[in-house]
Amino acid sequence: MVVTERLIIRTNGNNHVVDLTGPVAEAVARSGLRSGIVTVFVPGSTAGLTTMEFESGAVEDLQRWFEEAIPATREYRHNLRWGDQNGHSHLRASLIGPSLTVPFQDHRLLLGTWQQIVLVDFDIRPRRREIIVQIIGE
Amino acid sequence: MVVTERLIIRTNGNNHVVDLTGPVAEAVARSGLRSGIVTVFVPGSTAGLTTMEFESGAVEDLQRWFEEAIPATREYRHNLRWGDQNGHSHLRASLIGPSLTVPFQDHRLLLGTWQQIVLVDFDIRPRRREIIVQIIGE
Amino acid sequence: MVVTERLIIRTNGNNHVVDLTGPVAEAVARSGLRSGIVTVFVPGSTAGLTTMEFESGAVEDLQRWFEEAIPATREYRHNLRWGDQNGHSHLRASLIGPSLTVPFQDHRLLLGTWQQIVLVDFDIRPRRREIIVQIIGE
Numbered sequence: 001m002v003v004t005e006r007l008i009i010r011t012n013g014n015n016h017v018v019d020l021t022g023p024v025a026e027a028v029a030r031s032g033l034r035s036g037i038v039t040v041f042v043p044g045s046t047a048g049l050t051t052m053e054f055e056s057g058a059v060e061d062l063q064r065w066f067e068e069a070i071p072a073t074r075e076y077r078h079n080l081r082w083g084d085q086n087g088h089s090h091l092r093a094s095l096i097g098p099s100l101t102v103p104f105q106d107h108r109l110l111l112g113t114w115q116q117i118v119l120v121d122f123d124i125r126p127r128r129r130e131i132i133v134q135i136i137g138e
Numbered sequence: 139m140v141v142t143e144r145l146i147i148r149t150n151g152n153n154h155v156v157d158l159t160g161p162v163a164e165a166v167a168r169s170g171l172r173s174g175i176v177t178v179f180v181p182g183s184t185a186g187l188t189t190m191e192f193e194s195g196a197v198e199d200l201q202r203w204f205e206e207a208i209p210a211t212r213e214y215r216h217n218l219r220w221g222d223q224n225g226h227s228h229l230r231a232s233l234i235g236p237s238l239t240v241p242f243q244d245h246r247l248l249l250g251t252w253q254q255i256v257l258v259d260f261d262i263r264p265r266r267r268e269i270i271v272q273i274i275g276e
Numbered sequence: 277m278v279v280t281e282r283l284i285i286r287t288n289g290n291n292h293v294v295d296l297t298g299p300v301a302e303a304v305a306r307s308g309l310r311s312g313i314v315t316v317f318v319p320g321s322t323a324g325l326t327t328m329e330f331e332s333g334a335v336e337d338l339q340r341w342f343e344e345a346i347p348a349t350r351e352y353r354h355n356l357r358w359g360d361q362n363g364h365s366h367l368r369a370s371l372i373g374p375s376l377t378v379p380f381q382d383h384r385l386l387l388g389t390w391q392q393i394v395l396v397d398f399d400i401r402p403r404r405r406e407i408i409v410q411i412i413g414e
Contacts, residue, residue: 095326
């Protein structure tokens with residue numbers, strides 16, 4: 001059994017971290033499936049998905065790390081070719097990846113207590129993101 | 139068909155790399171499923187999963203890279219807010235990700251010869267980890 | 277329903293980025309399955325998979341970042357132990373990961389318009405890669 005849903009998420013861009021755990025858990029509950037996997041996927045090449053303890057300190061640490069390891073301010077070939085300003089956004093997104101797979105059992109995501117599913121939007125402007133939540137199970 | 143198992147893994151923390159290939163392959167064999175995917179998932183926000191050639195040199199290289207790229211010794215907002223010491227652990231875990239999906243066919247994981255499934259525990263103390271191994275297939 | 281295919285990809289190594297989107301989309305179409313997930317997996321410990329806007333500027337940015345963040349020229353324990361030269365290749369591959377899961381619906385991958393599935397071969401010589409494309413759905 002496969003159930004495909006979409007979440008519409010409005011972000012501020014610029015490393016905005018959005019907690020998707022609630023909506024993903026609700027999609028799993030709505031599916032009626034007891035156990036299986038949920039694949040969360042962000043279409044687009046300037047955002048990524050991972051898990052973290054979603055508290056403001058850890059969020060700021062993540063944002064700062066990306067600013068330092070892949071700075072917005074250096075020269076990127078992508079920007080030179082296309083007149084864009086978001087070369088760093090592309091690079092950060094490729095590194096963290098667009099896809100996350102989380103198992104569930106008895107209708108419940110098997111996350112840790114302090115582990116949330118997050119979208120990180122690396123683009124340089126506010127974006128309306130359509131997130132795919134696809135549930136496969138029985 | 140969905141089969142969900144759990145592995146109990148005791149780690150030393152501090153970038154301890156643990157080879158999970160054997161137990162995951164055994165879970166696939168036990169499931170009786172011929173082909174499909176196995177999702178390996180670590181609940182918690184201070185450990186991650188990936189694959190590597192599990193030999194001591196490559197393990198040390200991985201550990202050193204994380205020490206340098208995301209040092210334990212600098213200031214993290216997570217630590218300031220919560221009195222914790224493991225801000226770097228959270229960041230490393232988010233970067234590498236908590237989930238790994240490996241296909242299998244004819245009851246056999248489709249890994250390379252020198253490619254192992256590893257847990258990396260970034261926390262700063264020994265941990266008892268419950269790893270989810272969920273098999274979906276036919 | 278599970279369908280397992282293999283793609284044979286010849287790379288130049290040395291951070292060669294190969295667009296796999298076309299062959300993966302064709303495998304999904306051939307499967308006849310309407311909706312589900314495709315798992316793309318690279319056996320081996322010196323290559324990885326992610327998504328990106330596959331244009332030469334972004335490709336060069338990605339290659340340069342890996343050269344700088346995980347340089348080929350420093351000393352790696354893997355090389356010292358085995359007389360290899362590709363310690364950096366292993367590390368880069370573990371960071372980006374060997375596996376990518378992409379949902380599809382109505383026989384179509386749910387990628388963004390400027391988002392391609394790419395293999396990055398970090399090894400230091402040309403390689404013949406066998407990529408697993410496994411489709412699970414209904």
